[in-house]
Amino acid sequence: MNIASILLVDDHPMLRKGVAQLISLEDNLNVMGEVGSGDEAITFAIEHAPDLVLLDLNMKGLSGIETLSALKRAKVNSKVVIFSVSDSESDVLQALKFNADGYLLKDSEPEELIEKINHALAGEFVISEPLTQILAKSLRPQSKINTFDSLTQREMENLKLIASGKSNKEIALKLGITEATVKVHNKNLFKKLGLKSRVEAAMLAVEHKVSF
């Protein structure tokens, strides 16, 4: 196996040194460069095409996510693994959304870090153990389904049909009621949920993973 080149991106030089040291102990890994900002990371990555970029999330200047996004847009052929202290759901999900190749926590054990980096290099998506629950949670029906508790059956049916792209006329046909009645249900459900339009209703429905 070849030696894999790694770019460290973090605005804390101390931490960079620590990680660099750790990585340098591995025979098959090589720290190709260290930079302290997103801008530098992008420049460096485009220039040198490292096999993997270990990217801090909370940086001054360009944020980690922005950097990630820029790297992916630039079609840099490097794996990009987020390396962060944050275990917040939104951070993890954002990273996923922008196609990070992994998300590792800074408080991981050194051995775990090395292991996961190797897996990431092999093309696997890697994520620190404690985050699996977050992933799972975000895929579940939100408990916020309570939001819909105030809706009557009919209103709920309307909501689902709206979210499946149906017009009022089609809904009326499907439910065997008049379009006027459909409008009444819509009006009421909009008011209950504080919505302005059927589009908002549809989006709310998917957010809360209403099953159609």
Add this chain to the structure above:
Amino acid sequence: MNIASILLVDDHPMLRKGVAQLISLEDNLNVMGEVGSGDEAITFAIEHAPDLVLLDLNMKGLSGIETLSALKRAKVNSKVVIFSVSDSESDVLQALKFNADGYLLKDSEPEELIEKINHALAGEFVISEPLTQILAKSLRPQSKINTFDSLTQREMENLKLIASGKSNKEIALKLGITEATVKVHNKNLFKKLGLKSRVEAAMLAVEHKVSF
């Protein structure tokens, strides 16, 4: 710590025995019962309220998912962990959707199984290692983003704003163009994607995880 009671649900007696044996070796775990079908599982669970149900997915009669769904509906206060050979995305996602408390693969190492069961009992969501990638994948933007390749920049912007619930007027304001122009863009993008309304556009956008 108390001894946790476990119900095994699997239509293969041999496998049940194997797992039962494995579990019985643990001091803090106790196999409270073994059943071979979803129906029996539901009856048993309601009757005896085990701390955890280890539930096979592919059973004759009531499927594992149906059983899971029934158990959750019945508000049985047991953790339900799926125990399956299937690592297919749809199975895992379905299990999540119906609020399984975990998803473990039958080819897990015995130690891992025991460990994960304990974690599940402690309230954690558990999942076999190889499945983390599946979870991650299903959260990512589908590669189908190609669908939107035919759209121009402006059409794309319109799409995003539509999907964020904005009206044509609001879109016009935001983009600094007239409402008439917004309608033109909408018309064109609807035609390109074969859509009938902005609601369909919005739904397509979320399906493909367009970033807003």
Add this chain to the structure above:
DNA sequence: CGTTAATTACCACTAAAGTAGTAGTTTGCT
């Protein structure tokens, strides 16, 4: 037996959304 909530339905509008066709600019490509 009242009362309330849910469902249905109409009317009368106002406001959005969507469709068709025409057309002027700019930009990039040949």
Add this chain to the structure above:
DNA sequence: AGCAAACTACTACTTTAGTGGTAATTAACG
């Protein structure tokens, strides 16, 4: 230079959506 694509804008409609108010029917609750 010439063409195509993208972006802009307008006119003129037609269709959907959404709001407000009124009201009858039914089922559930106390």
